[in-house]
Amino acid sequence: MLTGDMQLAGEDSMSNLEEDREQIQSDQGPDEGQATEDSMSNPEEDREPIQSDQGPDEGQATEALQTEEQEAAAGTCAKGNLQVYKAHITKKLNKSVKVRSDDPEMRVLSEAFKPYQKTVQPHTVVLHGKPGVGKSALARSIILDWAQNKLCRDISYAFLFSSKDRKWTEKSSLAHLISREWPGSQAPVTEIMSKPERLLFVMDDFDSLESALLQEDMRLCKDWEDERPIYIVLYSLLKKALLPKSFILITTTDAGLQKLKSMLVSPLYILVEGLSLTMRKQVVLKNIIDDHRKNQVICSVIGNHWLAEQCQVPSVCLLVCEALKIQEELGERRTPVFQTLTSLYATLVFHQLTPREPSQSCLSQEERGTLMGLCRMAAEGVWSKKSVFYDDDLQTYGLKESEISALFRMNILQVDRSAKRCYVFFHVSLQDFCAALHYVLEGLGKSNQYFCLTKNLRSLTELKQTHFNTHLDGMKRFLFGLMNKDTMRTLEVLLGCSLSPDVKKVLQHWVSVLGQQANATNLTDVLDAFHYLFESQDEEFVCSSLTSFQGVGIVVNQRMDLAVSSYCLQHCQSLETLWVDVRGVLSMEMNIELCPVIHQPTHGKPHITEFWEDFCSVLGTHPKLKHLDLGSSILNEWAMKILCMKLRNPACKVQSVTFKNAEITSGLQYLWMTLISNQNLRHLHLGNILMKEDDIKLACIALRHPKCSLETLRLDSCALTADCYVMLSKLLLSTTSLKFLSLAGNKVTEESMRWLSDALSSSRCGLQKLILDSCDLTPVSCHILASALFSNRTLTHLCLSNNSLRTEEVRRLCQFMRLQECAVQQLMSESASTHTGSSEDVPATLVLSFHRVGPKDQIQILRLGCKCLHR
Numbered sequence: 001m002l003t004g005d006m007q008l009a010g011e012d013s014m015s016n017l018e019e020d021r022e023q024i025q026s027d028q029g030p031d032e033g034q035a036t037e038d039s040m041s042n043p044e045e046d047r048e049p050i051q052s053d054q055g056p057d058e059g060q061a062t063e064a065l066q067t068e069e070q071e072a073a074a075g076t077c078a079k080g081n082l083q084v085y086k087a088h089i090t091k092k093l094n095k096s097v098k099v100r101s102d103d104p105e106m107r108v109l110s111e112a113f114k115p116y117q118k119t120v121q122p123h124t125v126v127l128h129g130k131p132g133v134g135k136s137a138l139a140r141s142i143i144l145d146w147a148q149n150k151l152c153r154d155i156s157y158a159f160l161f162s163s164k165d166r167k168w169t170e171k172s173s174l175a176h177l178i179s180r181e182w183p184g185s186q187a188p189v190t191e192i193m194s195k196p197e198r199l200l201f202v203m204d205d206f207d208s209l210e211s212a213l214l215q216e217d218m219r220l221c222k223d224w225e226d227e228r229p230i231y232i233v234l235y236s237l238l239k240k241a242l243l244p245k246s247f248i249l250i251t252t253t254d255a256g257l258q259k260l261k262s263m264l265v266s267p268l269y270i271l272v273e274g275l276s277l278t279m280r281k282q283v284v285l286k287n288i289i290d291d292h293r294k295n296q297v298i299c300s301v302i303g304n305h306w307l308a309e310q311c312q313v314p315s316v317c318l319l320v321c322e323a324l325k326i327q328e329e330l331g332e333r334r335t336p337v338f339q340t341l342t343s344l345y346a347t348l349v350f351h352q353l354t355p356r357e358p359s360q361s362c363l364s365q366e367e368r369g370t371l372m373g374l375c376r377m378a379a380e381g382v383w384s385k386k387s388v389f390y391d392d393d394l395q396t397y398g399l400k401e402s403e404i405s406a407l408f409r410m411n412i413l414q415v416d417r418s419a420k421r422c423y424v425f426f427h428v429s430l431q432d433f434c435a436a437l438h439y440v441l442e443g444l445g446k447s448n449q450y451f452c453l454t455k456n457l458r459s460l461t462e463l464k465q466t467h468f469n470t471h472l473d474g475m476k477r478f479l480f481g482l483m484n485k486d487t488m489r490t491l492e493v494l495l496g497c498s499l500s501p502d503v504k505k506v507l508q509h510w511v512s513v514l515g516q517q518a519n520a521t522n523l524t525d526v527l528d529a530f531h532y533l534f535e536s537q538d539e540e541f542v543c544s545s546l547t548s549f550q551g552v553g554i555v556v557n558q559r560m561d562l563a564v565s566s567y568c569l570q571h572c573q574s575l576e577t578l579w580v581d582v583r584g585v586l587s588m589e590m591n592i593e594l595c596p597v598i599h600q601p602t603h604g605k606p607h608i609t610e611f612w613e614d615f616c617s618v619l620g621t622h623p624k625l626k627h628l629d630l631g632s633s634i635l636n637e638w639a640m641k642i643l644c645m646k647l648r649n650p651a652c653k654v655q656s657v658t659f660k661n662a663e664i665t666s667g668l669q670y671l672w673m674t675l676i677s678n679q680n681l682r683h684l685h686l687g688n689i690l691m692k693e694d695d696i697k698l699a700c701i702a703l704r705h706p707k708c709s710l711e712t713l714r715l716d717s718c719a720l721t722a723d724c725y726v727m728l729s730k731l732l733l734s735t736t737s738l739k740f741l742s743l744a745g746n747k748v749t750e751e752s753m754r755w756l757s758d759a760l761s762s763s764r765c766g767l768q769k770l771i772l773d774s775c776d777l778t779p780v781s782c783h784i785l786a787s788a789l790f791s792n793r794t795l796t797h798l799c800l801s802n803n804s805l806r807t808e809e810v811r812r813l814c815q816f817m818r819l820q821e822c823a824v825q826q827l828m829s830e831s832a833s834t835h836t837g838s839s840e841d842v843p844a845t846l847v848l849s850f851h852r853v854g855p856k857d858q859i860q861i862l863r864l865g866c867k868c869l870h871r
Contacts (some may be wrong), residue, residue, distance in 0.1 A: 038160055081188050082157070088183035089147035089158075093140050109142055109151075109249075109270070115191050122268035124238070125426040128257045132313040135251035136162075137273060139202050142249060146200070154641045155247070156198040161234065163208035163388050168231040174224040174242065177233065184861075193224055201237060206252035206260055207385055208473075209234060213263075232392040238263050254270035255470045274312035277302070283317045287325040297324060300339040303607060305560030307341050315427040316341075323348040338563065340535050342481025345433045345640070350490055354406045362496030368444065373397040375438035378425065382435040382475050383458055432474035440482050440491070443500040460506045463698045473528075480507060481535035508545040515548030527554050527561060530568040543571040550624075553579040557612060561585070566614040575622045582633040586612060616843040620649035629658040631685075640667025648677040656683035660716075668695050672702040679709045687745075688717035696724045700731045709737050714771075717745030725752035732759035732767055742771035744799075753781040757788035760795060769797040782809035789813070789822050 109125065115162075127135040139160075145151035146158045159181050169693075172180075179187040192199070203209070209231055220241040221228045228236075236242035238250075254262055257269075275283070284301055288294050301320065302308045311317040323344035330351075353363065353371070363371065375398045381387060394400065404413050412430060416422050425431040439460060462480075463472065482488070483504050492499055511529050514521050532541045550570045556562050559791075562585060569575065586608065619625065635643070644667075647654060675681060702708055720743065731738070748756070759765050777785075782805060789795070817824055 055129075084184065085157075085182060085187075086147040086149075089160075093144045094146075109138075122266055123240070123244075123246070124250070124267040125265050126257070126260065126264070126267050126269045127249065127272055128254055128269060129250045130274065130310070130313050131253050132315045133272050133274035134314070135272050136204050139204055139249055139251050142200075143202055145393065154198065155200045156195055157192050158200040158202065160202045160204065162204040168209050168229070168234070170230050172230050172233065173227045174221075174233050174237075175228070176227070181260055189224075193243075196243040199243065199246040200249065201232060201246060202249045202251075203237075204251050205387075206250050207256040208388060209748065210256055210259055210385060235263070239266050240434075240660050275314055275317055277308075280308065280311045280317055283314075283321050284311070284324065284771040287328060297339075299607065303559075303563075304338045304340065305558050307339060310341060313427065313429075316429055319348060319427065319430070320344050326351050330573055338534075340481055341429070342433070342478050342535050343484070343537065345430065345478070346482070346487050346490070349412075349430075349433065350494055351492055352410055352412070362494060366403075367407055368495060370399060370403045372438070372441050372444060373399045374404060374413070375441060378431045378434035379436075379438040379475070380431060382472065385471055387424055387428055387431060391421060394423065414858065428684045429474055433478045434665040435475045436478035436482055439479060439503055440488075440499060441495075443502070444495070444497070460503065477532055477535050479503070480532040481537075482561045483507060483536045483541050484538045485540070504541065508541070511545040515546065515550070518549070518551045518553075523553050523555055526552060527565070530554070530564045531560075534564040534567050540569065542560060542568060543573070545573045547574060550574050551577040551579075555581045555583070556585060557583050557816050559585050559608060562608075562611045562615055566611065566618065569615070569618045570621060571699065574624060575618075577627040577629075578592060578618070578625060579631070580633065580820050582630065582635065582639075584634050584637055586634065586639045609638065609642070612639055616643050616646035619646045619654055620651040623651070625654055627656045627658075628654050629660075630662055631658050631660040632662060633659075634663045635667065636665050637667040640664060641670050644670035644674040647674045647681070652678060653676075653680050655680055656685075657681065658683075658685040659689060660685050660714075662689060664689055669698055672698040675699075675702040675708045675710050676705045677707075681706060681710055683712040684710055685712075685714040685716075686718060687714050687742075691715065691718040691720060691724070693721060693723050693727075696720070696727050700727050703731055703736050703738055704734045706857070712740040713738060713739055714740075714742040714744075714818075715746065715775075716742055716771075720746040722749065722752055725755050729755035729759040732756075732760055732765045735764070737767070739767065740769040740771075741767055742773075743775060744771045744773035746775060748772060748775040748777060748781060749779050750778060753777070753784045757784045760785075760788040761791035763791075763793065765792065766794050768794055770795060771799045772803070773799050774802040777803040777805070779806060779809050783812060786815075787811045789817070789824060793823050796823055796826055797828075798826070799828040801828050 049160060127138055129135055143158050143160050146153075146155055151746075152158065159178055161177065170430055170526050174482060175187075175189045175193075178192060181187075204796075213231060213235060215229075215231075218232065218235065221232055221236040222241050224242060233242070237246070237248060250260065261267075281298060281302065285294050285298060288297055291588075299322075301311070307320075320339075320341075332861065353367075355361070355363065374397070377389060377393060377399065381389065401415065403415075405411065410426075412426060412434075413423050414426055416424065425434070463476065482491075488499060511533065514529055533545060536542060546568060552567055552569065552572060552575060554561070556565060562582075569578070595705060619628065630643075646652065646655070668689075671684075675684070703710060703713070725748070728741070728743075732741075760767065760770075772785075777800065782800075782803075786809075789798075813827065817827065
């Protein structure tokens with residue numbers, strides 16, 4: 001894993017951010033290559049010559065001398081060619097590569113490309129991470145350091161293949177590709193290929209190659225002189241069909257990594273993380289002086305987990321910094337709780353588009369055409385995973401470089417003149433933003449001739465059906481973000497015309513369908529939709545989109561998931577059921593560690609506490625919400641305290657709360673108090689939670705309280721002790737509202753069964769349903785229970801499943817059930833075992849019992865093993 005802060009600086013970078021970029025690079029420490037320069041040695045140089053016992057004769061000496069002279073001359077020529085090539089590489093990359101990273105990571109790369117190692121080594125290394133995080137910079141720095149004899153001194157030749165330099169569909173041989181990289185005279189291909197184990201090929205931007213690899217004809221190339229499409233040549237290198245002993249370094253995004261894995265042989269993966277959290281803070285706060293304002297901004301930017309992750313990329317961090325600077329200049333002092341990347345990019349781009357002339361109130365028709373052409377080209381590129389454009393692409397969309405430069409105050413589309421003239425957006429996220437903007441502007445382009453000439457772009461309906469294509473996520477998020485009414489209003493003023501509401505209606509329909517198909521919807525899809533809606537920060541739009549949601553299920557893995565869910569759930573006015581799995585995000589220590597740059601207030605509440613309070617406030621704002629399921633969640637004491645406080649809100653109408661499999665370290669005492677305060681609570685599930693005797697004691701006190709309305713209590717697998725059964729038995733003798741009690745999964749000893757049976761046989765016991773599933777009941781316990789059924793007048797359902805009941809015990813139960821005094825209507829004894837007699841004898845006995853039952857008997861269903869006998 002690479003944690004160094006790195007960046008690739010292009011010659012044509014945004015002029016107003018170049019100084020900041022240089023500053024980021026200069027703050028990262030010394031060049032990595034210098035650390036390993038003296039630690040490398042060439043195995044060829046270390047070898048000792050083989051000594052001969054007998055010298056050659058005079059003729060042989062003359063011939064040997066001539067051979068040595070020829071080899072020396074060839075070596076001198078090859079060495080001269082190599083030095084020329086290295087000088088060419090240094091000149092080509094020295095101005096565009098500026099990398100600062102820790103020495104250990106660079107050493108990992110250097111050691112990976114050393115031949116003649118005794119240990120197993122990878123011949124393929126993959127650098128992966130977010131787009132723009134510095135993968136290309138690191139890969140190019142390896143080539144540059146090799147050319148400058150700083151690193152990889154065991155590599156004879158190193159070559160860089162980049163999507164910016166060529167189109168993958170062109171035909172070429174590997175020899176020709178190498179020759180194209182060679183300066184001046186013809187490359188010594190034969191000499192280069194003579195030692196494939198000392199060759200390094202760097203493939204920059206696998207993602208651009210990925211679409212080409214979907215062709216039907218993917219026959220591998222095994223000869224370096226064979227002329228094939230370039231993607232076939234590179235694919236053959238990846239699959240080790242061509243020069244299998246050579247070394248390969250590939251850069252790819254995390255999204256492209258999964259598809260790349262199936263093509264590689266024993267690779268080494270290295271994650272490039274980008275800017276550290278501390279560096280991100282420094283960049284974002286560069287233009288802000290006031291301390292209070294600094295804390296506001298850092299909370300709104302770094303507090304947005306997704307936005308903070310994007311700022312790991314130096315280019316994105318600088319764009320965010322520039323947008324914040326514009327907000328300051330425009331006097332926008334009211335910082336939102338959360339900044340979004342859409343709002344920041346909208347501030348930046350729309351400000352760049354603002355007409356310079358005071359007399360011009362909006363963009364001219366020609367400028368609008370340029371903007372729409374640029375956005376359409378961006379959208380086509382996103383769909384086809386294309387981020388590098390050429391002159392013919394600009395011509396296709398009616399664009400001219402001069403017109404784009406005149407329209408924007410910044411070089412939004414950068415020009416790379418180092419090889420074949422090409423264009424790239426300052427960062428791929430800026431391309432995603434322009435792609436999303438295309439769909440908003442789409443209605444304005446009907447009169448534009450270039451829109452008629454270009455192929456039909458995929459519709460929003462198709463975009464909805466591509467949830468597995470992660471490369472479209474950025475465009476989707478920006479599209480929802482642009483639905484903010486203030487953003488739309490600013491854009492309409494800029495364009496000088498109104499925009500169609502059709503896009504907003506389509507997006508609302510997308511989300512609405514998820515709510516209508518709640519049972520068939522993946523939990524990830526719902527949370528993704530919440531994140532998209534949150535990006536808009538438009539309450540009216542969000543509320544209209546969520547009207548169909550009656551049941552919601554989400555998994556909260558990050559702080560931002562909590563904030564996003566709180567925001568969206570507040571607008572689910574039809575919400576009836578809420579299932580939430582809260583993972584370890586509620587730990588104070590974890591949140592401080594994850595986000596140490598945010599100043600935690602000494603007075604007031606920590607930010608994570610506020611997030612949880614907002615989330616739990618949903619319980620008091622939705623009168624239709626009846627069911628809350630927090631099963632499998634991890635909840636600490638303060639989280640339970642806040643949750644229970646919100647449950648006690650008089651406006652809270654929740655009737656059922658489930659904590660099954662939840663990890664509750666402490667805080668159950670607040671729950672028992674809630675049973676008294678909230679008379680709407682009818683059902684409580686605490687399955688698989690370790691219950692202490694003090695917890696059961698407090699629970700019984702609460703259940704006896706006249707204001708407690710709880711009817712169902714599940715204590716499945718709670719490790720209840722003998723004293724717990726005593727307290728529960730005494731509870732059953734009290735006047736309570738409890739009608740359903742489950743003790744499944746707890747061991748019920750004979751002594752404990754006596755306490756329970758004494759309570760069941762009492763006329764004061766109002767229990768109607770009792771679950772004793774998997775309680776290790778003994779024959780004696782079964783006999784005690786059967787005796788209690790004789791006196792009980794309220795128990796209608798009894799579950800004894802998964803207990804080792806013998807035929808005798810089952811027969812005794814049936815005898816008591818035949819009596820008209822017995823009120824049991826349903827007896828479940830699934831998976832029971834019979835230890836005496838035939839397994840067929842039991843059903844026969846039970847059938848006989850049914851025939852002898854009088855007409856007033858209440859028995860309706862009897863289950864035994866896998867059989868279910870109906871009356």
